[in-house]
Amino acid sequence: MKLPLGILSILSALAATGYSLSCQTCIGVGSTPCQGQSMSCPADNACAATYTLTTAHGVTVSQVYTLSCAPRSQCDKPGSISIPDGKIKRGISCCYTDDCTPPTPTLPVDAFQPNGLVCRTCTSADSTWCYTDDTMRCTGEENRCLLQTTTLTGSVSTKTALRGCATKSICDIGSTSESSPQISMDVKFSCTSGSFGIHQGYLMLLLVPIAFIKILY
DSSP states (O other), X not given: OOOOHHHHHHHHHHHHHOOOOEEEEEEEESSSOOOOEEEEOOTTEEEEEEEEEEEETTEEEXXXXXXXXXXXXXXXXXXXXXXXXXXXXXXXXXXXXXXXXOOOOOOXXXXXXXXXXXXXXXXXXXXXXXXXXXXXXXXXXXXXXXXXXXXXXXXXXXXXXXXXXXXXXXXXXXXXXXXXXXXXXXXXXXXXXXXXXXXXXXXXXXXXXXXXXXXXX
């Protein structure tokens, strides 16, 4: 049976652009899912749950749980970033039907074996740039040096920057924007690893989860 040309055109368009899901979006404090409104996602996105754990000197500083749309290429790829005496671990899981609930994300396992990479390290609490001669040794799969910048607007307005070590999965995420009714956050970073070149990516700075906690509570 031959399909009408109109139907063939529609099927071709769907194959080229991908199906668009509707997903819940929210930002919550803690390690359990939040609840939010449904929104239409870009083509080829999945419904994603992201859990971010931030520690300093081995003590938990914050836990942030988000539901959002995310490119399918980011699904099930945990990652981490380290600065001296601080670490951010991020897990992401996905599901693929309208307004589905993703499984609980899994965080990466700590690794302490040096991998040979040495990166500059610094932080700035009032600028999107920092640079010093201080360095740190990277460990495990954190085989990228990064510069990350974060801009918060809304109830809290600030600009921050950091340099440290990160996994490739973090660097590959790309710049991103998150928002709640009270605040918007834009994050970008550049990663280098010698011959591997530069990647754009996303992560949450130590100060950002603290800002969310102050706003949400």
